[in-house]
Amino acid sequence: MQIDYKRDLNHTYVILQEEKEPDTASYQIRMLLTNAIPGLLDCKIGKMDDKTLFYYEVTSRQSLQSVFEQRSMGAEVLRKLFEQLLDLLEELGQYLLVPDGLVLQPELVFADANLENFSFCYLPGKQGHTGCFQKQIRELMEYLLPKLDHQEQDAVVLGYGLYREISAEIFSVETIQALLYQTGKEKKETTEQEGKERSREENPPVQMEEMRWEEREAEAAAENFFVEAEEEKDEGNWKNIVEAVICIGFLGGVLALRWTQAETVWYLVLGGAAAVVGIVSLALELFSEYQNRKSLKQKDGTWNPQSDTEQQGWRRDSSVEKEKTWEKNEEQENRKMHSLMELEGQEEDLFGKTELLTSPEDEGRAYLIPIDPIDLPLIPIERGSTLIGKLSAAADVILPYRTVSRLHAKLVSTEEGDYLLDLNSRNGTTVNGVPLMGETKRKLEDGDDISFAGKKYRYKAGEKNRN
Numbered sequence: 001m002q003i004d005y006k007r008d009l010n011h012t013y014v015i016l017q018e019e020k021e022p023d024t025a026s027y028q029i030r031m032l033l034t035n036a037i038p039g040l041l042d043c044k045i046g047k048m049d050d051k052t053l054f055y056y057e058v059t060s061r062q063s064l065q066s067v068f069e070q071r072s073m074g075a076e077v078l079r080k081l082f083e084q085l086l087d088l089l090e091e092l093g094q095y096l097l098v099p100d101g102l103v104l105q106p107e108l109v110f111a112d113a114n115l116e117n118f119s120f121c122y123l124p125g126k127q128g129h130t131g132c133f134q135k136q137i138r139e140l141m142e143y144l145l146p147k148l149d150h151q152e153q154d155a156v157v158l159g160y161g162l163y164r165e166i167s168a169e170i171f172s173v174e175t176i177q178a179l180l181y182q183t184g185k186e187k188k189e190t191t192e193q194e195g196k197e198r199s200r201e202e203n204p205p206v207q208m209e210e211m212r213w214e215e216r217e218a219e220a221a222a223e224n225f226f227v228e229a230e231e232e233k234d235e236g237n238w239k240n241i242v243e244a245v246i247c248i249g250f251l252g253g254v255l256a257l258r259w260t261q262a263e264t265v266w267y268l269v270l271g272g273a274a275a276v277v278g279i280v281s282l283a284l285e286l287f288s289e290y291q292n293r294k295s296l297k298q299k300d301g302t303w304n305p306q307s308d309t310e311q312q313g314w315r316r317d318s319s320v321e322k323e324k325t326w327e328k329n330e331e332q333e334n335r336k337m338h339s340l341m342e343l344e345g346q347e348e349d350l351f352g353k354t355e356l357l358t359s360p361e362d363e364g365r366a367y368l369i370p371i372d373p374i375d376l377p378l379i380p381i382e383r384g385s386t387l388i389g390k391l392s393a394a395a396d397v398i399l400p401y402r403t404v405s406r407l408h409a410k411l412v413s414t415e416e417g418d419y420l421l422d423l424n425s426r427n428g429t430t431v432n433g434v435p436l437m438g439e440t441k442r443k444l445e446d447g448d449d450i451s452f453a454g455k456k457y458r459y460k461a462g463e464k465n466r467n
Contacts, residue, residue, distance in 0.1 A: 033045065056121050
């Protein structure tokens with residue numbers, strides 16, 4: 001089987017050609033061309049030199065070989081891959097398409113940027129090879145085993161469990177489904193158990209008892225607060241009653257003297273008694289107020305607004321709150337002024353100094369230097385691989401432009417040199433104006449002009465790569 005790549009204006013295609021010329025009028029090819037089967041890449045047929053070519057659109061997708069070239073595979077990604085593969089087998093059965101037509105080579109199984117959805121190629125000409133699907137899935141699993149994250153126990157258990165079931169003499173899809181379900185269920189139960197244990201650690205029973213005790217204490221304090229307020233209210237009512245009785249008694253005495261036509265001296269006696277009672281009552285009220293004010297003083301002689309608020313019962317003095325807020329804001333402003341004064345004191349030491357952005361040992365590194373627009377980020381080329389795109393969760397270098405794909409291109413640095421390959425981006429990657437096709441690596445030379453969807457860079461080779 002021959003594999004090629006082709007690119008038009010906004011799309012990338014992988015082209016497959018089978019050794020034996022297929023019958024384009026066959027049922028399988030008609031089903032493939034006239035239906036959008038979930039899990040399969042969109043397919044078209046073309047003719048060249050009397051050869052039938054199958055075009056599969058892979059725009060914005062990456063092959064498993066490219067994704068896991070420099071990284072390991074976890075249990076969740078492996079589970080999603082095989083779950084979607086089994087779902088595809090059911091879809092193929094509904095269209096009466098045999099699974100032997102699937103192509104499971106790592107370079108022809110494609111994933112999206114988030115590794116959430118996987119897509120497969122279906123080549124009808126392969127259907128004549130009996131047992132082809134079991135052989136391919138075993139070879140795919142043999143390729144993935146070294147790529148597993150061996151620090152993750154779930155990935156190792158699931159990976160080698162799948163390989164054992166796939167390598168059995170009697171291959172059964174049901175056993176793989178059962179294994180995926182069982183490992184997924186165990187993972188869910190483990191996660192839930194860990195969540196419960198973490199919750200117990202964060203909120204131990206002793207702490208819960210303390211919280212309940214504090215709540216009961218707060219409720220009791222609230223009850224006492226309302227009871228004291230009612231007592232104060234009752235005390236005020238008794239004072240009002242006494243004053244009312246004195247006034248009524250005074251008026252009654254005046255009327256009685258008027259009706260009996262008593263002498264003026266009795267009026268004076270009664271008025272003097274009422275005046276004495278009023279003065280004594282006023283003195284007692286002032287003395288009581290003085291005692292209350294004195295109890296609200298702190299030991300250092302300053303005013304205690306919190307005690308004043310508590311003495312008010314139902315009311316809360318808004319002026320006290322304003323004073324507290326003003327004091328808090330004043331403290332924050334003092335801190336800011338203090339920080340500014342410290343910076344001003346250091347300004348003379350910092351002025352005029354120049355700091356190096358790179359260390360001396362970085363001077364021999366290779367870079368992609370931004371050309372147009374000039375505010376593009378400088379891209380240092382690290383040993384290994386560097387992903388370029390606009391997906392912040394996956395790319396190493398973020399180019400936040402609409403024309404740039406989520407995972408657009410990849411830089412690969414080795415002892416032999418630095419290489420660039422396009423990750424089937426929608427708007428393409430060029431080197432010196434020549435588009436990169438598919439996932440083919442292009443070795444970079446010092447001074448090469450590179451464009452990621454029109455965002456231009458120039459390659460500056462490191463000292464070790466210069467001739």
